[in-house]
Amino acid sequence: MAGKKRKALTYTLPEEFHVFGFSRDLLAWYDSQKRDLPWRINRDPYRVWVSEIMLQQTRVETVKPYYQNFMAKFPTVAALAEAPEEEVLKAWEGLGYYSRARNLQAAAREVQERYGGVIPDTPEEIATLKGIGPYTAGAILSIAYEKPEPAVDGNVMRVFSRLLYLTDDIAKPATRVKVEHLVRQVIPHGRAGDFNQALMELGALVCLPRTPQCLTCPVFDYCLARKEGVQDELPVKGKAKPPRLVRLQVAVVKRGDAVLINKRPEQGLLAGMWEFPMVETDADTRSLKQEALLQGLRKRFGVDVEVIEPLMELTHTFSHLQWHMEVWQCDWIEGDDLPPNARFATADELAGLAFPVAHQKILETIKSDR
DNA sequence: TACGCGTGGCC
């Protein structure tokens, strides 16, 4: 037969779990202890949306200044939709996961065109927007529109793992689905937004990853892991692979008072960000490294240069990669027919373009050289 | 499902 039959799974809360008391006590704690955060001034759906995208895998303290600046520059869906992409990326510079910025703007344009500038309030419609997955959909729907949808992030997975003594690996996608089913049964209608935020706030302030502060926990009485004394063993989480080493030769090519830069592809690592030209090579001698660099510059940029001297050596670690960069000072000799993704830029022009953190030290060095 | 995708802070 064509197609598999999958049994519909239903996850039920433990008998002894007191749903009403739990949400009552958690909300009371949240009402008195919640942090004052810039995105909690009101429940404007656009403000909530931007904050949720920025907060993906990113700390609150890191997001704060970016959020203030972003909302000042792009205060409405329309403003974001109409802005040049370069300005949006510049506002995201240093925040990481740059596809979030590109997806956010693409979705803003979609909201303008398809929904007349109003962010949709149904799970089906909002989930079609780029960059809005299960968590962000639930967060916007509950916080901005008070819909009783779960918003399960890392905090909620950890809190529920302990609260209900769940031993599922929270690194596995199936576990998030399970926790969503459980959370859905606990959401108090009428306060869905506060409840979801309270779960996350509890994870951020009390139910910490390493050292849960059980003695000050407002829902201590309901926690099954605490009852068994296993709160320090939960949640269960599989380990990540170590980053792969990548050796790169980097060129700072000067032509007069301009330097050669390159805009990265629209997809993949550091998508759409600017950088100094780089060549990946395993070469282990000075001359072989320089040779690889010269060949790469000629082939990819149509430019001939002279290598002057080594400038610096840098290491930058991503989640999944480790870049070992050797940077060479070069002088342009010939070649004007640059590919569309490359250009020579002056210091003033560089200031308006978005570079990843991995290239910031090079940028600073060039600036101070003048 | 597993992996690619950034960065900075913490112990």
Place this chain on the structure above:
DNA sequence: TGGCCAAGCGT
């Protein structure tokens, strides 16, 4: 110091 972690999503 280095591994872990942070309001995940797209493919």
